[in-house]
Amino acid sequence: MSVTIYDIAREANVGIGTVSRVLNNSANVTTETRERVITVARKLNYQPHAFAQALARKRSNTLSAIIPFFTNYFFIEVLQGVQETLSSLGYDLIIHGANNQQQVAEYLQRSMRKGRVDGTLLFSLELPENFVEEFRQQKVPLVLVDTFHPAFDSIRVDNAGGATIATEHLISLGHRNIGMINANLQSAPARERLASFRQTLQQAGIQIPDGNIVNSAEEKNDGFSRESGFRGMMEFLGRGLPLPTAFFVSSDIQAIGVLAALRERNIRVPEDVAIVSFDDVELAKNFDLTTMRQPMFKMGELAVKKMIERIEHPEAPVSSVSFKPGLVIRASCGANKQYVFHEQ
Amino acid sequence: MSVTIYDIAREANVGIGTVSRVLNNSANVTTETRERVITVARKLNYQPHAFAQALARKRSNTLSAIIPFFTNYFFIEVLQGVQETLSSLGYDLIIHGANNQQQVAEYLQRSMRKGRVDGTLLFSLELPENFVEEFRQQKVPLVLVDTFHPAFDSIRVDNAGGATIATEHLISLGHRNIGMINANLQSAPARERLASFRQTLQQAGIQIPDGNIVNSAEEKNDGFSRESGFRGMMEFLGRGLPLPTAFFVSSDIQAIGVLAALRERNIRVPEDVAIVSFDDVELAKNFDLTTMRQPMFKMGELAVKKMIERIEHPEAPVSSVSFKPGLVIRASCGANKQYVFHEQ
DNA sequence: GAGTTCTATGGAAGGGCTTTCAAAAGTAGG
DNA sequence: CCTACTTTTGAAAGCCCTTCCATAGAACTC
Numbered sequence: 001m002s003v004t005i006y007d008i009a010r011e012a013n014v015g016i017g018t019v020s021r022v023l024n025n026s027a028n029v030t031t032e033t034r035e036r037v038i039t040v041a042r043k044l045n046y047q048p049h050a051f052a053q054a055l056a057r058k059r060s061n062t063l064s065a066i067i068p069f070f071t072n073y074f075f076i077e078v079l080q081g082v083q084e085t086l087s088s089l090g091y092d093l094i095i096h097g098a099n100n101q102q103q104v105a106e107y108l109q110r111s112m113r114k115g116r117v118d119g120t121l122l123f124s125l126e127l128p129e130n131f132v133e134e135f136r137q138q139k140v141p142l143v144l145v146d147t148f149h150p151a152f153d154s155i156r157v158d159n160a161g162g163a164t165i166a167t168e169h170l171i172s173l174g175h176r177n178i179g180m181i182n183a184n185l186q187s188a189p190a191r192e193r194l195a196s197f198r199q200t201l202q203q204a205g206i207q208i209p210d211g212n213i214v215n216s217a218e219e220k221n222d223g224f225s226r227e228s229g230f231r232g233m234m235e236f237l238g239r240g241l242p243l244p245t246a247f248f249v250s251s252d253i254q255a256i257g258v259l260a261a262l263r264e265r266n267i268r269v270p271e272d273v274a275i276v277s278f279d280d281v282e283l284a285k286n287f288d289l290t291t292m293r294q295p296m297f298k299m300g301e302l303a304v305k306k307m308i309e310r311i312e313h314p315e316a317p318v319s320s321v322s323f324k325p326g327l328v329i330r331a332s333c334g335a336n337k338q339y340v341f342h343e344q
Numbered sequence: 345m346s347v348t349i350y351d352i353a354r355e356a357n358v359g360i361g362t363v364s365r366v367l368n369n370s371a372n373v374t375t376e377t378r379e380r381v382i383t384v385a386r387k388l389n390y391q392p393h394a395f396a397q398a399l400a401r402k403r404s405n406t407l408s409a410i411i412p413f414f415t416n417y418f419f420i421e422v423l424q425g426v427q428e429t430l431s432s433l434g435y436d437l438i439i440h441g442a443n444n445q446q447q448v449a450e451y452l453q454r455s456m457r458k459g460r461v462d463g464t465l466l467f468s469l470e471l472p473e474n475f476v477e478e479f480r481q482q483k484v485p486l487v488l489v490d491t492f493h494p495a496f497d498s499i500r501v502d503n504a505g506g507a508t509i510a511t512e513h514l515i516s517l518g519h520r521n522i523g524m525i526n527a528n529l530q531s532a533p534a535r536e537r538l539a540s541f542r543q544t545l546q547q548a549g550i551q552i553p554d555g556n557i558v559n560s561a562e563e564k565n566d567g568f569s570r571e572s573g574f575r576g577m578m579e580f581l582g583r584g585l586p587l588p589t590a591f592f593v594s595s596d597i598q599a600i601g602v603l604a605a606l607r608e609r610n611i612r613v614p615e616d617v618a619i620v621s622f623d624d625v626e627l628a629k630n631f632d633l634t635t636m637r638q639p640m641f642k643m644g645e646l647a648v649k650k651m652i653e654r655i656e657h658p659e660a661p662v663s664s665v666s667f668k669p670g671l672v673i674r675a676s677c678g679a680n681k682q683y684v685f686h687e688q
Numbered sequence: 689g690a691g692t693t694c695t696a697t698g699g700a701a702g703g704g705c706t707t708t709c710a711a712a713a714g715t716a717g718g
Numbered sequence: 719c720c721t722a723c724t725t726t727t728g729a730a731a732g733c734c735c736t737t738c739c740a741t742a743g744a745a746c747t748c
Contacts, residue, residue, distance in 0.1 A: 002458045002482075004704055015728035020706060028726055050460040051398045052704035055733050060395065062438070076420060083441050092438045094406075097427050114346045115734085116394040138346075138391075226630060256630055283627070286570060286600050348734060359698035364736060372696055396734030399703050459704090 081300020162325035163196035175246035184223035229257025270334030290333035425644020506669035507540035519590035528567035573601025614678030634677035
């Protein structure tokens with residue numbers, strides 16, 4: 001059937017051990033033997049059997065990523081970094097899109113199947129407590145991206161810092177009546193961004209009515225969606241409060257909804273209302289959004305590096321890195337266009 | 345170390361064969377034995393070793409997808425269909441993003457590594473001729489999505505039909521001077537869409553100047569990008585021809601660029617110029633684009649089904665399915681909003 | 689109750705690789 | 719030329735499963 005090392009061994013007049021050693025570039029093989037084996041292998045168009053290797057090596061060179069599937073451009077962009085880095089290291093990436101908590105559990109379970117993957121990346125999803133112990137027991141490395149648990153490595157975004165910069169930017173442009181269209185508070189980023197928004201205003205001595213803040217009640221995607229942004233702004237407009245001169249919106253995708261709502265009411269951006277949002281997904285530039293940039297590609301890259309380190313040093317202390325978002329100024333805030341990117 | 349069927353066999357006082365039979369729900373095991381084994385397996389928290397299974401079964405339950413990575417929302421949406429379908433069948437999906445022809449080759453090569461995957465889905469990329477023979481020899485199933493080769497199964501989009509409908513729609517709205525902003529002609533869809541556009545106009549007895557058609561020269565993504573659309577429209581405007589009252593644009597993402605270019609020149613859509621594009625990616629509705637909808641999720645789903653069939657019947661005749669896009673009317677063409685979706 | 693057919697079961701073989709171990713071959717030193 | 723190492727090599731063991739084969743026992747048949 002297909003060519004195995006036995007075929008090569010026979011043809012090259014050596015033992016299978018030698019073939020394996022040649023193929024793996026192990027030491028202690030004469031150049032002469034090595035070349036003979038390589039020639040035969042090439043001639044027979046030999047392809048190593050991945051699973052047999054994985055079984056023998058106890059290592060699969062495959063990682064899995066569990067993400068809230070494709071509902072959010074943010075993940076896709078991080079994933080891009082993950083995939084490219086992985087690929088250059090000869091690893092494969094299995095993608096699991098989880099649409100609900102039950103699927104998350106199912107995929108986590110699957111990831112723990114001994115030997116299937118060398119590690120799992122969990123994106124933006126809270127790790128169910130009952131898995132914490134399981135993962136530690138099974139010794140399957142887990143790296144959290146955009147989410148947190150003290151027992152595992154994680155890559156995070158400094159939401160508080162980002163929200164502070166965004167808010168300060170609006171203040172520096174002279175805005176004193178500012179609103180916020182937020183996602184669902186059940187998500188940690190939404191909570192963190194709101195808290196910093198409030199705190200920054202307070203420190204600047206600015207008072208705003210409670211009604212200026214709209215938190216989404218939507219379940220889907222924790223309110224990080226276009227619809228949520230649209231409805232959030234509509235809800236605000238329905239409250240009859242004086243229109244703030246600026247809004248901080250908790251994500252680009254929501255901001256797109258906000259923009260649509262404002263257009264519908266003939267409110268101009270940035271002339272009547274300035275907008276600053278969060279993420280800087282690729283889309284943001286199409287809408288000329290001023291936003292807090294997260295280095296998504298980099299985050300993906302780093303996540304992989306962490307994972308590899310963890311695989312190689314299972315007992316190393318847990319580490320958590322947090323990226324600081326940088327302000328990207330475009331048209332929606334009314335300031336000049338210019339690019340200010342702080343990277344940690 | 346980790347729990348194997350041997351541990352279960354010992355504990356349950358049966359042979360490993362019996363354990364395997366129970367775990368695989370094979371026939372000929374007494375209920376009593378079956379229950380005893382299951383109890384023990386559960387107690388020991390047994391997880392089958394995926395690679396050992398794959399090796400023994402000669403089947404990995406894993407597919408790979410090679411896509412022009414994440415540069416295009418179209419793929420992501422198809423991928424969503426692929427992933428969900430696959431997941432429900434207990435398959436895993438490995439994703440390979442290829443940024444150039446060389447990477448495509450590398451990934452194809454990797455896919456052929458015996459046993460690694462049960463099959464490969466190739467998206468929108470031309471299959472290099474030298475792989476044709478290799479794939480047939482190695483007997484690794486290959487399904488083409490949005491691309492074509494007579495030797496393999498494929499899922500396609502009826503680009504010609506779609507372009508015809510789009511063009512007819514513009515004609516039916518009264519437009520007589522129509523332009524087209526196209527992608528790079530080195531891509532088959534771009535060629536097909538252009539050909540039908542021309543033919544439809546001709547059949548309607550409408551003559552347009554050659555200068556009304558702009559083909560992208562961009563390499564990146566074959567010109568299916570926002571930048572390409574922006575530049576395409578700018579190039580047209582620089583030609584000094586009378587402004588057509590309508591444009592057919594070869595993809596939504598380009599249309600977004602076109603919109604930006606028109607806005608920059610203060611040309612209103614749809615009042616001054618009507619736009620119809622192609623794809624109906626999720627984004628399209630945010631821009632209120634009238635566009636030709638491709639059932640991307642469905643395409644993904646079908647691709648998987650074909651693949652499974654191919655795996656089960658390697659010798660079945662090659663088949664090719666083509667989806668007919670449906671017109672989705674939004675604001676950009678100036679007609680009333682209404683949803684007209686033809687599905688094949 | 690002897691002979692026959694089925695069903696349930698244990699365990700070896702096999703899948704293709706890596707790695708360990710022991711033997712063979714080579715090198716150096718005296 | 720013999721001894722003491724070192725390097726190279728072949729082959730067995732092991733990774734964990736599925737599957738096949740042979741056997742033991744149960745269930746039937748007449």
